[in-house]
Each structure stands twice: as C-alpha cells, then as structure tokens.
Amino acid sequence: MRDPTRDEVNASGAAAGGVRQPVGGLQSAGREFPRLPRAIWPPAFTAARRSASAAAGERGGEPGAGERRPGAAGVGAQKSPPVDLAGRPQTRDQILAPKRRDATGGGRSTSRRAYQPRPDVIRAGLRACCRGIMQVGAFSVVINLLMLTVPLYLFQLSDRVLTSRSIDTLVMLSVIAIGALTLLVVLDGLRRFVLTRIAVQLESLLGAPVMAAALRSADVGATRDIQALRDLQQVRSFINGPVMLVLFDAPMAPLYFLAVFLIHPMLGVLATLAGLVLFGIAVLNERLTAKDYGAAGNYAMRANVQAAAQARNAQVIGAMGMLEEAILLWGRENAASMKAQVNANDRNIYLASLSRYVRLVTQVGILGWGAYLAVQGSVTGGMMIAASLIASRALAPIEGAIEGWRGFVQAKAAYGRIRSLLDTPTNDTERMLLPKPEGRLQADKILYIPPGTRRTVLNGVSFTLEAGDTLAIIGPSGGGKSTLARMLVGCIAPTAGSVRLDFMDLRNWDRRQLGESIGYLPQDIELFPGTIKANIARMRQDATDEEIAKAAVLAGVHEMISGFQDGYETEIAVDGSPLSGGQKQQIALARAFFGDPRVIVLDEPNANLDTAGERALAAALARAKRQGITVVLVTQRPAVLQSVNKILILREGQVAAFGERDQILPRLMAQTQDEALAAARGVATPARV
Numbered sequence: 001m002r003d004p005t006r007d008e009v010n011a012s013g014a015a016a017g018g019v020r021q022p023v024g025g026l027q028s029a030g031r032e033f034p035r036l037p038r039a040i041w042p043p044a045f046t047a048a049r050r051s052a053s054a055a056a057g058e059r060g061g062e063p064g065a066g067e068r069r070p071g072a073a074g075v076g077a078q079k080s081p082p083v084d085l086a087g088r089p090q091t092r093d094q095i096l097a098p099k100r101r102d103a104t105g106g107g108r109s110t111s112r113r114a115y116q117p118r119p120d121v122i123r124a125g126l127r128a129c130c131r132g133i134m135q136v137g138a139f140s141v142v143i144n145l146l147m148l149t150v151p152l153y154l155f156q157l158s159d160r161v162l163t164s165r166s167i168d169t170l171v172m173l174s175v176i177a178i179g180a181l182t183l184l185v186v187l188d189g190l191r192r193f194v195l196t197r198i199a200v201q202l203e204s205l206l207g208a209p210v211m212a213a214a215l216r217s218a219d220v221g222a223t224r225d226i227q228a229l230r231d232l233q234q235v236r237s238f239i240n241g242p243v244m245l246v247l248f249d250a251p252m253a254p255l256y257f258l259a260v261f262l263i264h265p266m267l268g269v270l271a272t273l274a275g276l277v278l279f280g281i282a283v284l285n286e287r288l289t290a291k292d293y294g295a296a297g298n299y300a301m302r303a304n305v306q307a308a309a310q311a312r313n314a315q316v317i318g319a320m321g322m323l324e325e326a327i328l329l330w331g332r333e334n335a336a337s338m339k340a341q342v343n344a345n346d347r348n349i350y351l352a353s354l355s356r357y358v359r360l361v362t363q364v365g366i367l368g369w370g371a372y373l374a375v376q377g378s379v380t381g382g383m384m385i386a387a388s389l390i391a392s393r394a395l396a397p398i399e400g401a402i403e404g405w406r407g408f409v410q411a412k413a414a415y416g417r418i419r420s421l422l423d424t425p426t427n428d429t430e431r432m433l434l435p436k437p438e439g440r441l442q443a444d445k446i447l448y449i450p451p452g453t454r455r456t457v458l459n460g461v462s463f464t465l466e467a468g469d470t471l472a473i474i475g476p477s478g479g480g481k482s483t484l485a486r487m488l489v490g491c492i493a494p495t496a497g498s499v500r501l502d503f504m505d506l507r508n509w510d511r512r513q514l515g516e517s518i519g520y521l522p523q524d525i526e527l528f529p530g531t532i533k534a535n536i537a538r539m540r541q542d543a544t545d546e547e548i549a550k551a552a553v554l555a556g557v558h559e560m561i562s563g564f565q566d567g568y569e570t571e572i573a574v575d576g577s578p579l580s581g582g583q584k585q586q587i588a589l590a591r592a593f594f595g596d597p598r599v600i601v602l603d604e605p606n607a608n609l610d611t612a613g614e615r616a617l618a619a620a621l622a623r624a625k626r627q628g629i630t631v632v633l634v635t636q637r638p639a640v641l642q643s644v645n646k647i648l649i650l651r652e653g654q655v656a657a658f659g660e661r662d663q664i665l666p667r668l669m670a671q672t673q674d675e676a677l678a679a680a681r682g683v684a685t686p687a688r689v
C-alpha cells in the first residue's frame with residue numbers, strides 16, 4: 001500500500017476544517033517537512049483522503065491541499081503569470097476581485113475565502129478514525145483469544161502429553177502454540193501501527209482547526225494561548241500509549257472469567273470476586289485522584305503561560321535583574337502543580353500496589369484452591385495452572401487501568417479543553433464575497449464592554465469617514481484609542497453598535513477578504529521570523545516581488561531596506577534582530593500597505609520613529625491619500641496632525657470632539673494654551689474638547 005504523502009496528510013487537515021492550505025503544502029521557509037515513514041496505513045486514511053478531496057471540492061473548487069494554485073509564485077519563488085482554472089492568463093485583480101455568486105447559488109467564486117472551521121470538526125475527525133478503531137477492536141478480540149494459547153498449551157502438556165508420553169502430540173501442540181503466538185505478535189504489532197496512524201490522523205485533522213481556534217481565542221484576549229496544541233499532542237500520545245491497548249483489552253475480560261468458570265465454578269467465583277475488588281479499587285482510585293490530577297494540569301498550564309510570557313520578556317528580565325522573581329513566579333505555579341501531582345500519584349501508587357497485591361493473591365488463591373480441588377479429583381493439575389494464568393489475564397486490564405489512570409485523566413482533560421475551544425461560537429460562517437470596498441468607514445454608536453468585565457471601554461462612539469479620509473484619533477492615555485483601532489480592523493467586535501465598511505458590518509465580511517482590504521499596524525509590533533520580504537508580504541506564498549516592492553515604496557521604507565546587506569532577503573530573528581525598534585515599525589508599516597488595502601489603521605505608527613522616519617511616514621500618508629486609501633491613525637504626537645484631514649478626540653471612551661482638522665485643531669491648541677496657563681497658575685481647567 002502506498003504511504004500518504006505530506007500533501008495528503010495536509011489534505012486530511014483540510015477535510016475536517018476546510019483549511020485553506022498554504023500553497024506548496026507543508027512548506028516552511030523553503031524547507032519541506034519530512035515525509036512520514038512508509039508503513040501499513042489503515043484504510044481509514046484512504047477514506048480521510050477521499051473526504052479531504054471532497055471537502056476541497058465543496059469549497060468552491062479550491063485546488064487540493066499542497067497543490068500549487070495556478071499563478072501562485074510564492075515569496076521569492078520563480079514567478080509565472082497567473083492563470084485561471086481554464087488556464088487563461090489572469091491579472092492579480094481578476095484573481096483577488098471577488099466574483100459574486102449568482103442568485104441561484106451557482107457561479108461560486110474561486111477567490112480564496114476565510115478559514116472556515118466546520119462546527120462538527122471533532123465528530124468528523126472521530127468519524128474518519130472510526131474504521132481504524134474498528135480494526136484495532138477486531139485485532140484486540142483475536143489477540144485476546146490467542147492469549148489463551150499459553151494456558152491451554154500448559155493444560156494440554158500437563159494433562160495430555162505427560163500422561164500419554166506422546167512426543168508426536170507434544171510436537172503438534174508446540175507447532176500450534178508457536179503458530180498462534182506468532183499470529184498474536186503480528187496482530188499486536190499491527191494494532192499498534194494502526195493506533196499510531198489514528199493518532200497522527202486525528203492530529204492532522206484537528207491540528208489546523210485547533211490552531212485557528214487558539215489564535216482566535218488569543219485574539220479576544222483569552223489566555224488559553226497555544227495550550228490547545230499541547231493538548232492535542234497529549235491526546236495523540238495517549239492514543240499511542242499502552243493505556244489505550246488496555247482499554248481495548250478490557251471488554252474481553254468477561255471471556256477470561258467465563259473460561260475460569262468453565263474450568264471450575266468455584267475458581268470462577270474466586271476470580272470474579274477478585275475482579276470486583278479490583279473494580280472497586282479502580283473506582284476508589286478515580287475518586288481519590290481525579291481532583292488532584294485536574295488541579296495539577298491547571299497549575300502546569302499556568303506555569304507554561306508564565307514561562308512563555310517570561311521568554312518573551314527575557315531581555316527585560318535580564319536587564320533589570322528580575323531573574324529570581326521570574327523563576328519564583330513560574331516556580332510557584334509549577335510547585336503547586338507538582339504538589340497536586342505528588343498527592344495524586346501517591347494515592348495512585350498505593351492503590352496500584354493494592355491492586356497488584358490482590359491480583360497476585362488471587363493467582364496464588366486459585367492455584368491453592370485448584371490444588372485442593374485436584375486433590376479432591378475435581379480438576380487436573382493442568383486445569384489448575386491454566387485457571388491461574390487465565391484469571392491473571394482477566395484481572396490485568398483492570399490493574400492496567402489503575403496504573404495508567406493518570407494518563408487517562410490527563411488525556412480526558414486535554415480532550416475536554418479541545419472540545420470547549422472548538423465549540424466556542426465564532427462568527428466564521430461562510431460569507432458571500434462582496435465587491436472590493438472603496439474605504440467608507442462608519443462607526444455607529446459603538447459600546448464596548450470587554451467580555452468577562454463590567455468596564456465600559458467605549459461608549460456611544462460614532463463617526464463616518466469617506467474613502468480617502470485620514471483621521472487622527474487622539475486623547476489621553478487609557479481613553480480607548482487602541483481598543484477603537486482594534487475594533488475598526490475587526491479584531492474585536494463591539495458589544496453593541498457596529499463598524500461598517502462600505503455600509504456592510506465588518507462581521508458580515510468574509511474574514512479573508514476583509515483582511516486583504518485592511519492594513520493594520522498594532523501598538524506592540526511583532527514580526528514573524530523570516531525574511532523582510534516575507535514579512536511585508538504578510539507571509540503570503542503567492543505574493544509577487546512587484547507587490548512587495550510597491551508596499552515598501554508606498555510606506556517609504558524601500559530606502560531603509562536597501563541599507564541592509566541582504567536587502568529584502570534579510571532574515572529577521574524571533575526577537576526582531578537585526579532590526580531596531582523604529583525599523584521594525586517601518587517594516588510593519590509596509591506590511592500594512594501590502595496588497596492594495598482600502599483602509600489602513602495605524603496605532604502609534606510614529607512611536608519609535610526619528611525625524612527622518614516621521615517624514616517618511618508623512619509622505620506615506622500623503623501617498624495613501626492620493627490613492628484614496630482611508631487611514632486611521634492613533635497618535636500622541638502633534639507633528640503627524642499636519643498629515644490628516646479629520647481629528648477625533650477620545651476621552652474616557654467617549655467622543656469628545658470629531659470633525660475637520662481645521663476646525664478641531666484651533667480649539668485643541670486654545671485648550672492646550674489654557675491648560676499651560678492654568679498649570680503655570682496652579683489651577684485645574686475643565687476638559688472642553
């Protein structure tokens with residue numbers, strides 16, 4: 001059987017979540033992910049591949065995952081002219097310009113859509129694994145029957161061979177036993193292979209939806225961070241692990257009890273009683289450890305969040321000698337996690353030891369009672385030994401479940417977190433692609449109370465910008481400027497009211513199309529590890545060099561980039577080096593200008609700029625205006641106000657003033673003068689604008 005390629009694994013990721021795959025499949029920074037090892041693949045994988053292709057078809061004829069989209073050159077790759085699905089050359093506008101679906105729902109656009117996770121992604125994932133799970137179940141039934149080989153062999157040796165002294169019988173029985181054991185080992189290996197692939201398949205199906213959901217939850221300020229990805233790995237390890245095999249073996253335990261009963265009812269009663277005692281211990285184990293294991297997991301999660309935050313702030317920690325405090329902060333959570341873990345582990349060890357003791361005593365008990373019955377002539381010696389071995393086999397899954405309980409609890413908790421993350425309602429239903437916006441931006445009575453708080457951050461904010469307007473949002477610190485900026489680009493949704501682009505509520509835009517029409521420079525700039533050009537191109541694989549250069553020129557950073565030895569190919573590290581703070585800001589500015597956006601929101605774009613940088617920014621704003629791009633900039637610096645035509649003053653979440661710059665600026669200056677005079681006289685002035 002042919003092993004699935006990375007593209008196919010990638011495609012299975014698309015199957016559940018409708019993921020738009022990066023052009024070129026699982027490629028990262030020019031490197032290909034290693035192929036999966038050749039091995040036996042369960043037919044479930046083939047089914048998943050088929051459903052993946054079907055899903056790709058459902059999404060409006062997108063090319064299959066891993067295929068190169070026609071015309072997609074990739075950042076830095078050899079460029080070839082884009083062509084449409086029929087092979088006709090296409091311009092970029094034709095590719096990106098949305099095609100409306102006709103009223104009958106036909107003529108669906110081939111333009112890329114926002115990532116649309118399926119609501120039933122977990123169920124789809126489990127369904128795809130169903131066939132593999134059934135295979136493992138079938139293998140387990142046969143394996144558990146074959147497990148009776150050794151007891152039966154012993155029984156036959158003792159009661160048949162030793163009494164008849166027949167070497168032929170011995171040879172025949174030995175051949176049969178070795179054959180059965182060979183089959184057992186092969187099937188056991190096979191079921192482990194299949195489980196490994198089920199685990200990989202589940203992760204490849206859920207990886208993209210979980211990653212998307214994790215990013216989305218981080219977007220709205222949730223702290224789940226990338227924990228969900230760790231959870232997914234935990235679930236995969238569990239599926240691969242020994243406890244999973246125990247779970248498959250457990251349903252066969254009654255068969256063994258029945259076999260002991262058939263040997264002698266009294267021995268069966270003894271084995272069953274031991275089984276009930278072990279079951280009781282298992283229940284007790286669950287009661288005594290679940291809470292502490294849960295707490296240990298939660299503390300460990302918090303410790304990881306602390307560690308990640310500290311890694312991000314490593315320079316601050318180093319520079320200001322905060323290492324001890326940082327370790328203390330992380331260590332507190334970690335210690336709490338370890339304490340809870342030790343508590344639970346201790347109880348688990350006591351109970352696991354008790355369960356082992358019960359099993360061993362049961363084995364001895366069956367042997368002893370068997371010997372008594374043999375003396376009485378009720379059973380033979382071989383039956384006695386076989387009964388002991390079979391009873392031990394019957395009790396093994398319960399004992400294994402107690403020992404592996406921790407893994408089970410942790411995997412269950414991880415799965416629960418993944419579920420709740422994927423079940424979090426999103427606004428990502430499939431949206432009709434709209435005509436390319438012109439840039440008319442409207443905020444209508446926006447109220448914003450951050451989820452989980454009672455604090456009103458924005459209250460009744462309304463304003464309208466025509467395409468090509470340049471608005472400066474100014475106001476005191478904490479007034480809600482950055483929150484408003486994030487809302488204008490659709491990062492957060494208003495609690496009430498709406499933000500509209502070209503009359504359409506941002507929530508009704510296709511997320512990908514909206515993103516392509518918007519440029520955003522946040523206050524805290526993080527560039528991605530990669531080249532300058534990949535960063536400017538928003539990591540898009542289909543960006544052309546021309547588009548990248550155009551964005552850099554528009555943002556006025558082409559000259560600055562030329563100063564680097566490797567120019568656009570300069571590699572940016574995780575910490576942003578070799579770029580300075582101002583240079584990072586300029587690259588992020590070019591990123592905001594990339595791809596012909598119609599609205600650009602810049603949050604303190606000049607915070608790190610020198611005079612030359614500010615001049616470049618002013619020129620960029622002028623160029624944007626000439627191109628009819630609507631620009632909103634949050635600023636604290638008066639210099640940039642010369643480049644805008646509208647000003648909005650935001651104070652305590654409310655619009656204190658909004659209008660043409662030439663009307664607002666004189667009032668602002670008059671107030672500044674009043675304040676300066678009042679400060680000189682030592683009296684406070686009431687806020688006017």
Ligand SMILES: Nc1ncnc2c1ncn2[C@@H]1O[C@H](COP(=O)(O)OP(=O)(O)OP(=O)(O)O)[C@@H](O)[C@H]1O
Pocket residue numbers: 221450451453455457476477478479480481482483484
């Ligand atoms: N998710 C949130 N939860 C609670 N409070 C929030 C949240 N987001 C913002 N705030 C509060 O809203 C207020 C406005 O924050 P915002 O960052 O928008 O202010 P700003 O005007 O941009 O300030 P600065 O000029 O200092 O950047 C702040 O007091 C902040 O604490």
